Amino acid sequence: MLSNSKIMQLLGYGRALLLLLIVSACSRDRDIPRPAAVKQIEFKEKQLSVAVGQSVELKVLHSPSELNAPEYEWFVLNPDVARVENGRLRGLSVGETVLSVTAKGLNLTARMRISVLPVLPNALQLSAEKTSLVPGEETLVTYTIDPQDVTDSDQLEIEWSSSDETICKVSGGKVLAIGAGAANVIAKIKGTAVTGTLRIQVAPVPVESVSLIVQQTTVTVGKGMRLVPRILPANATDHRLIWSCDDPQVASVIDGTVLGIKAGTTTIRVMSVDGGKGASCEVTVRPVQVQRIVLSVTDLPLVVGQEYTVGAVVLPVEASDKSLKWNSSNVSVATVSPQGQVVAKGKGTAMIWAISISNPRVQTAIQVSVGSPEDLVFTQVTASSKVSIDGYVSANLSALFENGYSSPVRLISFEVMSHSGEVVLGNYLSPVVSPSMQYRHSCTIKNIYRPYIRYMFELNGRRYERRVEIL
Numbered sequence: 115m116l117s118n119s120k121i122m123q124l125l126g127y128g129r130a131l132l133l134l135l136i137v138s139a140c141s142r143d144r145d146i147p148r149p150a151a152v153k154q155i156e157f158k159e160k161q162l163s164v165a166v167g168q169s170v171e172l173k174v175l176h177s178p179s180e181l182n183a184p185e186y187e188w189f190v191l192n193p194d195v196a197r198v199e200n201g202r203l204r205g206l207s208v209g210e211t212v213l214s215v216t217a218k219g220l221n222l223t224a225r226m227r228i229s230v231l232p233v234l235p236n237a238l239q240l241s242a243e244k245t246s247l248v249p250g251e252e253t254l255v256t257y258t259i260d261p262q263d264v265t266d267s268d269q270l271e272i273e274w275s276s277s278d279e280t281i282c283k284v285s286g287g288k289v290l291a292i293g294a295g296a297a298n299v300i301a302k303i304k305g306t307a308v309t310g311t312l313r314i315q316v317a318p319v320p321v322e323s324v325s326l327i328v329q330q331t332t333v334t335v336g337k338g339m340r341l342v343p344r345i346l347p348a349n350a351t352d353h354r355l356i357w358s359c360d361d362p363q364v365a366s367v368i369d370g371t372v373l374g375i376k377a378g379t380t381t382i383r384v385m386s387v388d389g390g391k392g393a394s395c396e397v398t399v400r401p402v403q404v405q406r407i408v409l410s411v412t413d414l415p416l417v418v419g420q421e422y423t424v425g426a427v428v429l430p431v432e433a434s435d436k437s438l439k440w441n442s443s444n445v446s447v448a449t450v451s452p453q454g455q456v457v458a459k460g461k462g463t464a465m466i467w468a469i470s471i472s473n474p475r476v477q478t479a480i481q482v483s484v485g486s487p488e489d490l491v492f493t494q495v496t497a498s499s500k501v502s503i504d505g506y507v508s509a510n511l512s513a514l515f516e517n518g519y520s521s522p523v524r525l526i527s528f529e530v531m532s533h534s535g536e537v538v539l540g541n542y543l544s545p546v547v548s549p550s551m552q553y554r555h556s557c558t559i560k561n562i563y564r565p566y567i568r569y570m571f572e573l574n575g576r577r578y579e580r581r582v583e584i585l
Contacts, residue, residue, distance in 0.1 A: 152176045152184050155217050157226040162203065162213075164196070165233050167263050169204040174215055174224065184217040195230050205230035208265065232265035235303055238272075238310030246315045247282070247291035250349040255287045255312055257301055271304040282314050294318035294351045318351035324384060324391040332398045333365065333374040336432040341370045341395055343384055352388040359383075364399050374399035377434065401434030404470040407478045414466070414480055415518055416448070416458035417487045422520070424454040424480065426468050435472035442466055448482040458484040487573045488580075490519040495567050495582050505533075506561045507584065513555040513567055517547040526570040526577070528555045533564035 158173040176183050188198040192211035197204055203213065209230055216223045237260035244253045255274075259267055274284045281297040283290050289299055294316050302309045327342040345353055357367045361380035366373045372382055378399050385392035410425030428436040440450040444464035449457050456466055461484050469477040493515055500509035511530070517523045525547055529540040539557055547553050559565055567582040 150178065150181060152181050152217060152220060152222065153178065155184070155186075155215065155222045156224045157213075157215070159226065161227045161229070163229040163231055164203060164205040165231050166205045166208060166265050167233065169199075169202045171202050172198065172213075172215075176217070184220055184222075187216045187218050189214040189216070190228075196228050203228065208232050233261060233263050235259045235264045235267075235270065235306065235308050236261065238301055238303060238308050240299065240301055240310040240312035242289070242312060242314075245313060246317065247289070248317050248319050248349070249291050249293055249351060251291045253289050253314075255284070255289055255299055255301070257287070257310060259303070273302045273304050275300045275302075281316050289314060291316040319347060319349050321350045321352065321386045321388040321391050322346050324355070324386045324393050326384065326393045326395050328395055330396045330398075332400055333372055334400050335374045335376060335402045335434055336430075337402075338371050338373045341367075341372060341382060341384070343370060343393070345386065350388070352386070354387040356385045356387060357382065358385075365397055372397055377401045401472075402430060402432050404428055404433045404436065404473045404476045405430060407438065407468050407470060407476060409468060409478055409480055412480055414456065414482045415490050416456070416482060416484050417490065417519070418458050418460060418484060420458045420520060422456050424450075424456060424466065424468070426454055428470070433472075435470075437471045439469045439471055440466065441469065447484050456482055458482070461485055487519055487576075488578050490517075491523055491571060491573065491578070491580075492516040492518055493567075493569055493580055493582050495584055497584055505564045507563075507565055508560045509584070510558050511556065511567075511584065513582070515547065515553045515555075515569065515571075517549055517551055519573065520549050521574060522549065523547045524572040525553055526572060527568075529568045529570075530557060530559060530562070531566050531568050532562050533566075538562055538565065 154177045156175050158175055162170065164170050174186060190196055190198060190211055190213055192209065194207055195209040195211040196206055207230060211228050212225055213228050214223060214225050239258040239260065240255055242253050242255045247253060257272060259270065274287060276282050276284050276297055276299060278295065278297040280293050281295040282292055282299070284299050296313060296315050299312045299314055300309060323346045325344045327344065331339065333339045343355060357370060359365050359367050359380055359382055361378065363375060364378040364380040365375055367382050376399060380397055381394050382397050383392060383394045406429040408427045408429065414422055416422060426438055428438070440452060440454055442448055442450050442464050444462065446460050447462040447464040448459060448466065450466050454468065464482045465479045466482055467477055467479045495511060495513045497509040497511055500507065513528065515525055525545050527540060527542045530538040532538055538559060541555055545553055565584050567584065569580045569582065571578055
């Protein structure tokens with residue numbers, strides 16, 4: 115049995131050994147290096163753009179680069195714009211946002227700005243069930259936009275046009291064939307340079323028949339009328355026609371308009387340039403009837419023995435027969451020759467008639483008044499501011515002397531006379547008054563007893579005196 119002292123000695127040795135083991139272990143810990151950790155992470159790009167619906171792989175750089183990449187956690191500031199799936203960024207809608215990445219278990223973060231762009235069209239494909247048409251036919255052109263995932267494709271507006279609207283027209287994709295030939299239908303996405311074209315062929319439609327609305331008609335010399343042709347089918351491509359007249363001395367025809375040249379009958383013919391289809395119309399040209407007679411005078415004052423030739427204009431000027439017949443209603447007063455020469459025979463009135471021979475319903479007349487030469491000289495006196503007291507007159511006088519005769523009249527004198535025959539005042543210039551001309555005098559009288567005007571004039575070598583009362 116060990117004594118207490120031995121036991122205490124052994125315990126001391128054990129403590130010393132334990133302490134030695136602990137010190138030795140601590141010394142070994144200081145000699146083994148600790149494992150290294152990632153100190154920094156960053157995106158390869160500072161900014162990234164992606165289209166709606168597209169995805170790209172995200173690349174994160176870490177340092178030290180020789181270490182294994184840590185596990186990453188992703189965060190998108192606006193998840194409606196983009197999202198991250200298995201390290202790939204997908205664009206969801208047009209806009210901008212910020213993408214953050216964090217190294218799991220480490221206090222490391224990197225950020226990058228993300229732009230999500232729309233998918234733009236780059237091509238426009240056109241198609242139609244029919245691209246070969248005839249005039250008047252329609253077809254519908256449809257389109258396909260490439261790529262198919264274009265952003266807001268339902269909001270794109272298409273503008274339509276035709277390279278030649280004489281061949282075809284287009285509206286909203288509906289094409290109408292107009293005339294023979296080839297043209298391009300062009301579609302363009304509004305606001306872009308993206309276009310598409312489709313070639314349209316329009317075949318000619320042949321003429322099958324040509325007819326005229328009338329087969330017989332009449333026209334007056336110098337007048338025109340239109341012959342209306344009918345071409346079948348109505349959508350025939352070539353509507354050109356050739357017109358001709360069997361007797362060009364009777365009538366002429368230009369583009370269906372017939373002009374009467376002289377009385378007679380002829381045939382107008384028409385023929386299509388395409389196919390030589392034709393028709394004809396018999397045209398009778400009538401003479402131009404007299405419609406009106408205009409005479410040079412309406413009233414003719416003459417004196418016995420005087421002659422006057424009445425001028426006549428027959429209308430219209432292109433009337434075929436302008437000959438006239440002349441008559442007098444009273445040959446004892448005036449006669450008329452076949453040429454319209456009137457001879458005054460005796461005092462009185464007569465009607466001279468001009469009558470169309472080709473159209474007796476057209477006639478006109480003038481009135482002939484036959485008198486002495488003196489009767490064709492007219493005089494008149496007017497008084498203004500007139501004051502009359504017991505026959506004594508004061509007034510401003512205005513006197514008119516008019517020559518209605520066909521020969522000149524010499525006015526010898528103009529005198530204002532008193533009742534006793536005394537000359538109050540006079541004018542003796544003796545002017546010559548031509549036919550249809552007038553001569554005027556004016557004067558003022560004061561307190562003249564029952565005054566009057568006395569004219570002395572000479573006509574055809576004979577002198578006349580005329581008294582005109584002042585009323």
